[in-house]
Amino acid sequence: MLTRERRDAVYQMIEQEKSVLVKDLCERFDVTNETIRKDLIALEKEGRILRAYGGAYIIEGVKNEVHAELRASLYPEEKRQIGKACAGMIHSGDTIFLDESTTCQAIAKELKGLEDLTVFTNSGKVFAELKDQPNVRLVCLGGEYDRKNQSFVGRSAIDMLKEYYLDLGFLSCRGLDMQSGLTDGGERNGAVRRCLLSHAAKIVLAVDHTKLDLKKYYRISDFEPIDVMVIDRFKSKEQQKEWEEFLGRNQTRLIVTESRECDL
Structure with missing residues (x-):
């Protein structure tokens, strides 16, 4: 296969799957990591994809x-700051929920100083982070394992969550829009998040700035x-003012973790 043909085929795979890992591309096209790396760099320069460590994705x-x-x-640094701010709301003895987002994984990394903490989660990554922590009673929701999101989803996960009421529920989402609200890229994880909203005394939305003004599928x-709502920053002062006014009308407290000025 010629280089241009392979790169077009790589793009088609990314376009269909929305995100792919380098190891899967190497296996699919029977080429080396270095070859795929060059293909992804070329596709990114053409403006067709975005690269991340270990793979590539599109946002469309x-x-x-x-x-x-x-x-x-x-x-990672923005999520670390969000995780630290969220962890500051948690007290020893609390019962909390952490969803499958990488932002909630960042919260899990900040829980080591607390005692007698009960953590519910549907995240394989959160489980791996907390499974050896003696201060944490860890409860994992059952259900079907979603390999792409590394989480447990489906009716069994929702039914289990419905049996409990928690002090704090932490969630993220794929899109955040003033008119459309919180949206997700798929219904299975989105349905778990929706269930959480009525099963915690306080709900904390933890998102980074890239989720703002986006509408997703569910x-x-x-x-x-x-x-x-805890967020790292806004893209502009105008955007921050609009969201501050909107959240104020909805009586939602806003925490911005970065102190630097917004981009002009």
Whole structure:
């Protein structure tokens, strides 16, 4: 296969799957990591894809779920700051929920100083982060394992969550829009998040700035159930002002973790 033909085929695979791992591309096209790396660099220069550590993705399309391995490599410092701010709301003895987002994985990394903490989750990554922590009673939702998102989903997961009421529920989403509310790239994880909204005394939405003003496939909720929104930053002062006014009308507390000025 000629280089141009292979690169077009690589793009078609990314366009269809929305995100792919380098190891899967190497296997599919029977080429080396270095060859795929060059293909992805070329496609990114053409403006057709975005690269991340270990793979590539596109943001187009409402039904779009980027592989968890790639999401984990995006904006790590911003997510660390969000995770630290969220962890500051948690107290010893609390019962909380952390969803499958990489932002909630960042929260899990900040829980080591707390005692007698009960953590519910549907995330394989959160489970791996907390499974050896003696201060945490870890409860994992059952259900079907979603390999792309590394989470447990489906009716069994939702039915189990419905049996409990929690002090704090932390969730993220793939899109955030003033009119459309919180939206997700797929219905299975979105349905777990929707269930959480009525099963915690306080709901905290933890998102990075890339989710703002986007609409995705599955509508989770409007902003009425959201008590606190934690975000790293806004893209402009104008955007921040609009969101501050909107969230104020919805009585949602806003926490911005970065102190630097917004881009002009």
